[in-house]
Amino acid sequence: MTEKYLVDPDLKFIKTIKQNGGDSLKKCFQCATCSVACPLSSDKQPFPRKEMIAASWGLKDHLLGNPDIWQCHNCGDCSALCPRGAKPGDVMAAIRHISILRYARPAIFERLWNDPRMLPLLFILPALVILAVGFATGLLNLQNDGGPIVYAHFFPVALIEIIYIPLTLLVGLVFFAGIRDLLADMQANYLWRGLDNGKPIKPVEFLKALITTLPTIITHNKLASCGENQQRKFSHMLVSFSFVNLAMVAGIFVFALYVLGSHGPYSQLNPVKIFANLSGIALILGSLLLIKNRLKSTDAHNSYFDWYILALALGLGVTGMLTQFIRLADWPMAAVSMYFIHLVLTFNLIACLPYTKMAHLVYRTVALAYVAYVDGRSQTSEVGT
Numbered sequence: 001m002t003e004k005y006l007v008d009p010d011l012k013f014i015k016t017i018k019q020n021g022g023d024s025l026k027k028c029f030q031c032a033t034c035s036v037a038c039p040l041s042s043d044k045q046p047f048p049r050k051e052m053i054a055a056s057w058g059l060k061d062h063l064l065g066n067p068d069i070w071q072c073h074n075c076g077d078c079s080a081l082c083p084r085g086a087k088p089g090d091v092m093a094a095i096r097h098i099s100i101l102r103y104a105r106p107a108i109f110e111r112l113w114n115d116p117r118m119l120p121l122l123f124i125l126p127a128l129v130i131l132a133v134g135f136a137t138g139l140l141n142l143q144n145d146g147g148p149i150v151y152a153h154f155f156p157v158a159l160i161e162i163i164y165i166p167l168t169l170l171v172g173l174v175f176f177a178g179i180r181d182l183l184a185d186m187q188a189n190y191l192w193r194g195l196d197n198g199k200p201i202k203p204v205e206f207l208k209a210l211i212t213t214l215p216t217i218i219t220h221n222k223l224a225s226c227g228e229n230q231q232r233k234f235s236h237m238l239v240s241f242s243f244v245n246l247a248m249v250a251g252i253f254v255f256a257l258y259v260l261g262s263h264g265p266y267s268q269l270n271p272v273k274i275f276a277n278l279s280g281i282a283l284i285l286g287s288l289l290l291i292k293n294r295l296k297s298t299d300a301h302n303s304y305f306d307w308y309i310l311a312l313a314l315g316l317g318v319t320g321m322l323t324q325f326i327r328l329a330d331w332p333m334a335a336v337s338m339y340f341i342h343l344v345l346t347f348n349l350i351a352c353l354p355y356t357k358m359a360h361l362v363y364r365t366v367a368l369a370y371v372a373y374v375d376g377r378s379q380t381s382e383v384g385t
């Protein structure tokens, strides 16, 4: 006998999807052209047609725990070919946006990064934290002693560590809780679809699946299969790699300070410094290309959620490079001010990770790993039978 399923539409959820760029969802007449056109959709679990109907029915729980929404890379191929002018790519992006906010805790912080009226606070709060901790600990020194500009004289490494290490740990905790909830939601979704057996996830097997997924994510292979917006792969890679490179450079300089006893400023010919400068240029170039692409695209929904992160990436690249140029030009007050702005933006970047589009890096990776894990497990059980 066919199992009965009672549809209980969540009208508020439909409205939220529309507000976040999925306003075309009601145009869909379920022809499935999008699922055929999507270069990333699999034969076994095609998307985004089923997500379009689930969205128009307001099936919130079946969408937010659906790993397929994370398999979509918003290339726009489906939207370009939809005969009804619906934009499934934008609907998928809107569902991902709502998903990110679902896993972001505490919910009050989510408003900070998703409401344009809160924008001034995003600069005022980190500035106040840096100044308050700096003055309270006595580590902040705004006096110029007349010698060559050394940023560590004004903002000692100890001050940076006191602020940024706890911040990073807090962000890690938010992601830990978010990943745990996402995995539970995806398991419930796959269980409902008959794709998961409901047994607890085995950490070692999951880790193996994660490792097999990483090369695809790092090389942006999925983006390469897109027809529309092909150039996004290059700009996306520039921005992602430059962030990773700059984080590595920071780690190398910390190692040099504490283990080798060597502190900056370093020569412009230092290989790590050259690497950092090239990464800074790549960050600016990649952000500009992404901004150009977004301005040009008629398919992609343009929201504050998207623009904020692009502007932040560009701001970090520009202030990072200016910090160095102004120091070399020997303008102490301008240099210290620019470095302070750069510190505020860096604080902002770390703090915003779970609450903005940046979170997709984590949740997409986990979702793709979960799909690989379930695939691997079903293959093993097939082999075993």
Ligand code: SF4
Pocket: 027, 028, 029, 030, 031, 032, 033, 034, 035, 048, 049, 052, 081, 082, 083, 084, 085, 086, 087, 088
């Ligand atoms: S979104 Fe467009 S292409 Fe996809 S099923 Fe609906 S009408 Fe067809």
Ligand code: SF4
Pocket: 037, 038, 039, 040, 041, 047, 048, 071, 072, 073, 074, 075, 076, 077, 078, 079, 088, 089, 090, 092, 226
């Ligand atoms: S936007 Fe691209 S990846 Fe996403 S569903 Fe459409 S065709 Fe597939």
